Amino acid sequence: xxxxxxxxxxxxxxxxxxxxxxxxxxxxxxxxxxxxxxxxxxxxxxxxxxxxxxxxxxxxxxxxxxxxxxxxxxxxxxxxxxxxxxxxxxxxxxxxxxxxxxxxxxxxxxxxxxxxxxxxxxxxxxxxxxxxxxxxxxxxxxxxxxxxxxxxxxxxxxxxxxxxxxxxxxxxxxxxxxxxxxxxxxxxxxxxxxxxxxxxxxxxxxxxxxxxxxxxxxxxxxxxxxxxxxxxxxxxxxxxxxxxxxxxxxxxxxxxxxxxxxxxxxxxxxxxxxxxxxxxxxxx
Amino acid sequence: xxxxxxxxxxxxxxxxxxxxxxxxxxxxxxxxxxxxxxxxxxxxxxxxxxxxxxxxxxxxxxxxxxxxxxxxxxxxxxxxxxxxxxxxxxxxxxxxxxxxxxxxxxxxxxxxxxxxxxxxxxxxxxxxxxxxxxxxxxxxxxxxxxxxxxxxxxxxxxxxxxxxxxxxxxxxxxxxxxxxxxxxxxxxxxxxxxxxxxxxxxxxxxxxxxxxxxxxxxxxxxxxxxxxxxxxxxxxxxxxxxxxxxxxxxxxxx
Numbered sequence: 001x002x003x004x005x006x007x008x009x010x011x012x013x014x015x016x017x018x019x020x021x022x023x024x025x026x027x028x029x030x031x032x033x034x035x036x037x038x039x040x041x042x043x044x045x046x047x048x049x050x051x052x053x054x055x056x057x058x059x060x061x062x063x064x065x066x067x068x069x070x071x072x073x074x075x076x077x078x079x080x081x082x083x084x085x086x087x088x089x090x091x092x093x094x095x096x097x098x099x100x101x102x103x104x105x106x107x108x109x110x111x112x113x114x115x116x117x118x119x120x121x122x123x124x125x126x127x128x129x130x131x132x133x134x135x136x137x138x139x140x141x142x143x144x145x146x147x148x149x150x151x152x153x154x155x156x157x158x159x160x161x162x163x164x165x166x167x168x169x170x171x172x173x174x175x176x177x178x179x180x181x182x183x184x185x186x187x188x189x190x191x192x193x194x195x196x197x198x199x200x201x202x203x204x205x206x207x208x209x210x211x212x213x214x215x216x217x218x219x220x221x222x223x224x225x226x227x228x229x230x231x232x233x234x235x236x237x238x239x240x241x242x243x244x245x246x247x248x249x250x251x252x253x254x255x256x257x258x259x260x261x262x263x264x265x266x267x268x269x270x271x272x273x274x275x276x277x278x279x280x281x282x283x284x
Numbered sequence: 285x286x287x288x289x290x291x292x293x294x295x296x297x298x299x300x301x302x303x304x305x306x307x308x309x310x311x312x313x314x315x316x317x318x319x320x321x322x323x324x325x326x327x328x329x330x331x332x333x334x335x336x337x338x339x340x341x342x343x344x345x346x347x348x349x350x351x352x353x354x355x356x357x358x359x360x361x362x363x364x365x366x367x368x369x370x371x372x373x374x375x376x377x378x379x380x381x382x383x384x385x386x387x388x389x390x391x392x393x394x395x396x397x398x399x400x401x402x403x404x405x406x407x408x409x410x411x412x413x414x415x416x417x418x419x420x421x422x423x424x425x426x427x428x429x430x431x432x433x434x435x436x437x438x439x440x441x442x443x444x445x446x447x448x449x450x451x452x453x454x455x456x457x458x459x460x461x462x463x464x465x466x467x468x469x470x471x472x473x474x475x476x477x478x479x480x481x482x483x484x485x486x487x488x489x490x491x492x493x494x495x496x497x498x499x500x501x502x503x504x505x506x507x508x509x510x511x512x513x514x515x516x517x518x519x520x521x522x523x524x525x526x527x528x529x530x531x532x533x534x535x536x537x538x
Contacts, residue, residue, distance in 0.1 A: 026338050026367055027353020051367065052415075075412030077351035078314055078533070082412075089410040101399070104337060105371040105419040112368045124376050125419045127460040128448040134404055148461065178358045179338045182367045209364065232355055241350045241533065 002172025002195070002218035007227075007270065010194045010220040011037045015046075019159040020070075022049035022190060023056060025231060026181030027077060027239070031164040032056045033227030033271035034196050039063045040266060049158055051107045051182065055230065055247050058082040059265070061097060062257050070100040070137075070156070072107045079244050083251040093254065101135055106153045110137070111182050113155035114189025126151040161190035164228045165213075166235060167204060168197045172215035175204045178234030180211045187213055196224035198236050226275045290520050292473040295492045297323055297528055298520045300384075300430050300471040308381040309333035311420050314352045316430040317384035319531060320471075322348055326527040335380065337416040339365040348533045371416070375423050378463055383424030385417050386431050387447065389439050392485050392506050393456075394429065394449025394467035396421070397442040404444060417447045426468040433472040435505040450484035474500045476517065477508075485509055492517045 005013075015021060015038060023031045035056040038046070047068040048057055054076055060066055062084030074085050088097035102110065109121030122141060127149075132138040137154035163183040165176035174195045176183065187193045195213065200223050204212070215221075230243035250260050268274045290298075300320035304310060306329035312321045314336075322345065325332045334343045338353035342362030349357055358364050365374070374380065387396035388411050398417060402408030421427045427449075431437055449467040450456055457466055466484075470477040476490035487509040488500050493516055501508050520528075 027351045028338070028355070028358070071413065073413045073415030074410075077353070078349075081410075086410045090407060101413055103414045103418040104367065104416045105376065108368040108371050112372075123372070123419070124461070124463065125422060127422070127462065128445070128451045128456065129414070129418050130399070130404070130445045131414065131418070178355065179340065179353050179364060180366050181338070181353075184366070185368060211366075234355055234358060239351070239354055241354075244350065 002215045002221045004170060004172055004200065004221050007033060007037050007196060007222040007224050010222045011041055014192050014194055014219060015043060015160050017043055018045040020047040020049060021160045021162065022156070022158040022186045023162045024050055024181060024183050024186040025164060025228070026052060026179060028179040028181065028231060029164045029176060029183070029228050029233060030054070030056055030231035031162050031196055031227065032229055032231060033224040034162045034164070034194060035060055036265045036271070036274065038065055039261070049156060051104050052077070053085065054082065055244065058084040058251055059261060061085050061088050062094070062251070063261055064094045066097060067095060068098040068100065070102070072102045072104045076244055076247060079248050083248070084257060087254070100137060101131060102138060102153060103131065106138060106151065107156070108182055110153040110156040111185035111189050113153070114157045115185045118155055120152045120154055122150050122152055124150060156189050158186070158190040159192065161186040161193045162196070163187060163193070164196045164224070164233070166198050166233055167201050168195060168221045169201055169204050172218055172221045173204055174213040174218060174221065175207065175210050177207050177210040184211050184213060188217060192219040193217070194220045194222065196222050196227045198225055198227070198233050199223070224271045227271050229275065229278070290525055292492065294525065294528055295517065295520060296430060296432070296471060296473040298524045299476060299492065299517050300428060301327065303428055303469055303471065304329050304332055304382060307331045309335060309379070310382040310384055311335045311337070311375060311380045311424055313385045313417065313420070314349070316386045319348060320430060321384055322531055323524070323528050326531065327524055335370070335374065337367070337370060339367055339370045341365065341374070348531050350533045371419060375419055378423060380424045381426070383420035383427040383464070385420060385427060385429050385447070387417070387429065389437055389442050390429065390431060390470065391439060391442050393451060393453060394470060394479060394486055395442055395445050395451065396429065396447040396449065397444045399444040399446045401443050414446045421447045421449065421467070422462045422464060424464045426465050429467055429470045431470070431472060433474040433500065433503040435503060438504040438506070440506045450479060453484050454482065474503060480509065487511050488514060490515045490517050493519050
């Protein structure tokens with residue numbers, strides 16, 4: 001049964017230095033508030049897992065939280081590079097970042113295998129590319145029935161999965177809808193999980209096509225209204241595309257980045273203060 | 285800007301859009317491919333089914349999305365599926381007609397690099413990485429590639445092979461077990477290349493209006509094969525240009 005707690009307590013109790021942590025979300029419902037809380041609590045040595053590390057992983061990498069990243073596409077969607085990620089890989093700033101790289105299809109298969117309690121996932125992929133030569137968690141397996149050689153990816157079993165959803169009830173049952181990404185697989189593959197939600201409700205109204213994650217597979221639920229910003233929460237608020245565009249200039253320069261993080265994350269107590277500060281002025 | 289007032293960038297989008305036949309379903313990468321695919325849907329191919337890797341199938345965005353997961357894609361889609369499902373049942377299942385990709389580098393066999401410039405362990409430029417591209421190019425029935433022509437992009441040797449076009453040449457896709465036919469055209473801001481069916485090597489088939497064959501050869505980092513008869517791409521029509529200029533992201537709206 002999930003405990004309904006504050007985000008601060010959830011992160012303090014469930015995420016330790018050195019953990020493998022997956023903050024998932026495929027463009028939609030990205031758990032920014034939880035990432036900010038990891039930064040405030042100065043987590044170090046994390047292995048970050050995600051198909052599409054974007055701005056929140058750029059921020060965590062630039063603040064020195066991570067020593068390793070497992071991923072398949074690391075960019076600012078529609079805008080360009082992640083400058084803090086690049087600086088860590090190209091120049092080791094603020095600390096060197098080791099990488100383990102897959103394709104989206106490979107990462108998806110690895111999460112699905114983790115959720116299914118299998119040691120590896122299988123897919124038609126990677127053949128002829130340079131990826132397997134650089135990624136120890138990608139290999140090959142022969143089909144016992146047809147003899148076909150297929151790509152194998154080691155299952156992902158994060159210590160902690162963190163996802164954001166629209167709603168949970170007070171018993172900790174979670175419902176999310178719209179683009180659902182790999183959140184269900186990430187939660188089921190992980191040893192522990194934190195779900196932040198836009199809203200705690202007395203009763204979840206069933207929605208066609210929604211993903212429901214029952215309370216008994218979730219470790220902690222925390223309310224974080226606006227917690228996906230600058231990503232979005234379908235039915236609550238839109239993607240802040242202007243922020244993603246503005247992030248390019250903020251993150252390009254180490255000093256400007258550090259000052260922005262100090263003011264907007266370290267000097268704010270929680271997602272409400274962060275949101276209030278952003279409402280005051282431009283994101284830059 | 286050419287004499288009749290279109291840019292090379294616009295010509296590239298229009299030439300790419302023309303390649304997409306009405307009724308095809310198309311797995312769309314963000315950026316140049318998304319712009320071209322939405323242009324096709326707004327002009328000659330209203331029945332084109334756009335599929336984004338966020339799991340949105342049959343998306344009909346009114347504005348151009350900035351990311352592959354903008355809310356409007358989900359709101360206008362015929363169905364929305366999870367990421368494991370889009371890659372396994374739909375793409376790997378062999379159900380997608382056309383994959384539409386871009387990249388930082390391409391070689392003569394239409395292999396693509398979107399991973400690093402320089403050495404993998406100590407890259408000069410760390411690029412975003414493969415994302416959906418490796419399996420899109422492996423499994424779609426055919427693949428279209430768009431990128432801007434320059435010797436830095438059209439290289440003798442890729443720094444990293446992220447995505448397989450024709451591998452090392454004839455027979456490579458079959459040996460690797462890749463189910464799709466491979467890259468059918470590379471559309472650039474200068475012209476259109478297509479693979480020679482026998483050698484699998486890219487051949488210049490088409491130049492855009494105002495572009496000389498020599499311009500394309502000198503913008504290519506390997507000795508480019510040129511077709512015996514190089515066609516000139518039809519000049520963009522007023523309708524094509526108007527439709528393209530009306531396609532903007534929300535941020536680009538006047």
